[in-house]
Amino acid sequence: MAGADVFTMEPDEVHKSVEILFDVESEVDSRTATLIDSTTELAQQLKDSDTALGPALAEAAEWWQLRRAGGFTGLCGNTGEYLAVCAEEAVEVDDYNAGDFASLADHDRYPGRANENASSRPDW
């Protein structure tokens, strides 16, 4: 992360950004799951009809959920966690790792999150 020559922060505003990032993460995950459920059902119908489209659609849907939408929400969540640590500490956090969130973030503000997403953190 870059060093800091100038540093000013309104922690409450940064916390609000974090809340939006977490909310977008949740909203995208939720809507994607709903879409993938219905797509998987359609793909099964198409598989039953011996189409080529059925298996391809099932794989595409899974790929989309895990690799692309999932990648995006992972980035939303990770960035939110980083900012949450910055806001909580009110300092420039240069050497961040995902475990910092669990130990340094305000868990009253983000209840349950430290445990909920622990397994998704690459360097936990």
Next chain:
Amino acid sequence: MSDMSWKDLRDLDCAAIQSGGYAWAGYVDRMVEQSERLRTDVIAGHLSIENYESDTATQVREHIDLFTGRFEDDLSDYAQTRVRTALLEASEALKAEQDELLELVGLIEERAYEIEGDKHDYEVNPSGELHRSIYLHLDPPQWLCDRVGIDKPSAWYDLVGEAEVMSRLGDFYELAKELGAQYQDRLRAIMSRAHDADDEAAAALTAMREAPPELPPQLGATYDDLIDDYKAELSEEVAAEMEAIFNGESDLSPEQVNQWWEGLSDAEREALIAEHPEWVGPTDGIPVDVRDTANRTVLDDQITGLDQEIADIEQQMDAINADYEAGRPNDSPVSYSELQERLEELRQDRDQLADLDSRIQEPHPDTGQEYFLLGFGTEGEGQAIVSVGNPDTADNVNVYVPGTGADLGGAGYDNGGLMNRIDSMAYDAMRFGKGEETATVLWLDYDAPDGVVGEARDTALAEAAADDLGSFTDGLRATAEGEPSNLTMTGHSYGSTTVGIAARDEGLDVDNMVFIGSPGVGVDSAEALGIDPDNVWASRNPDDVIEYGMVHGEDPTGEEFGGNTFTSEATREGEHPFPGGGNVLLGAAGGAVAAVDGAVANHSAYWDDGNISRENMAFIATGQEGEVE
């Protein structure tokens, strides 16, 4: 690979496939709302520089912008273009085949045939029931009797009728088999198309997962290293798309190009301009100021490159001279005369580009408008697209298409060049206009005829230019900011033919067309130009030689053409060449050249100081048609 049977296709729920496509479309819309939240509420809102300022804060904002942009690209490239489109196209194609199949199967069942064999190689044969009716009961169905051309036996005791069936059993067999073969061919075709549609949709979805771009890295200790790699890969991906657009391999319209461009991040756009200005500069659909920046870079590079090439050749020629003077043999693979010829070509290109460069450095001396370089080249006679003022922000845009003899050499020259004409038109738009800004464009992006005989009598060069002129116009529309401008297309001489043929063949999205000194515009009626004939204007001064060269259709200044006319004056000295009429293009070859001089000069008099044509053209270009005389 598609392995659908005919029964699978018959029973396929195509509406469900279509609904699946719509579900993905709706999902994309909802997801874009989420990405907009990140841009508006986070980057420009709570996490704006007023609330969070530091080097890292800048990096975090850029990071959010990057992964949001990546998600938007993914939504567009995969969820929308791939999955949604694959499902909708498959549902439509399969439904069409299903409908045809249902009709065919109805006939097959009604006539007691049966479908047998492999699902990729179906056979349609007479069923046992049909066989028995013919061979056992001698009582074929009515439709088969009709095909054979005999009466169907009226009852089981119709022995005469049965005897006739017996006598024609060979015909019954052949015709029943023939009809089965027809059904079989049709069924195989239906299934083949259905399998193709299925396979194509599957292939599109499978290809989607091959070599997708990486996602931005997560924030963390290794971020600084990883983000550089990510940006490099991103830059390569975007560059490949830009190259495909530039080469015309993407099949994107200027409007789509503009959408693509606007969808890029600032960093992606800046990288393209810096690394591939030669692709960005000429591309319709990219904003004018961006094209100008890119084209100026390429122009500078080309002038520098030509200087280097000239220096290299001069050095080679000096070496040959030195060898000659010293009496040494010269081993140069290229002769002195060849080098001399090449040197002259390079110097001409260099001088023309330098002229063009010098003309666009300072703002217009009277209007103060900046010049924008939208395209240029030295291929053939050379090309130049230059605007006085920015068409993307102007209220009025007037595109001037020059005619016979127009080339890059004539574009930049101070004395009588094409740039002088757009300078005059820009000045006129300011002094006769209503205070709005007017951008005036020289569009010389086609191979104009070299002289008034030969090429100028053929529409081939105009037809070849039509697509590019249409694309350029669509590009102006696509990149315009705010309300659409009042867009006028002005063609002079063969340029008017080029404009008319582009309007006829491609359609030009313009508000007005102006034809001056026209030899015909490729159509015989203003109505055929695709805009309201009330917005079509033409003028020819009374001593313009073109009067005798009306070779490309009805005279646009004539009443029968159906457009409007305005006054122009013959401001140059000369005699009317053929008072009694005649065709100058033929007659000039005969000895009347001296008499023609004035008329030829007046063909270019429309921009002369004091010519009322200038005022009239300005009124049209600035939306004051009521003032036109």
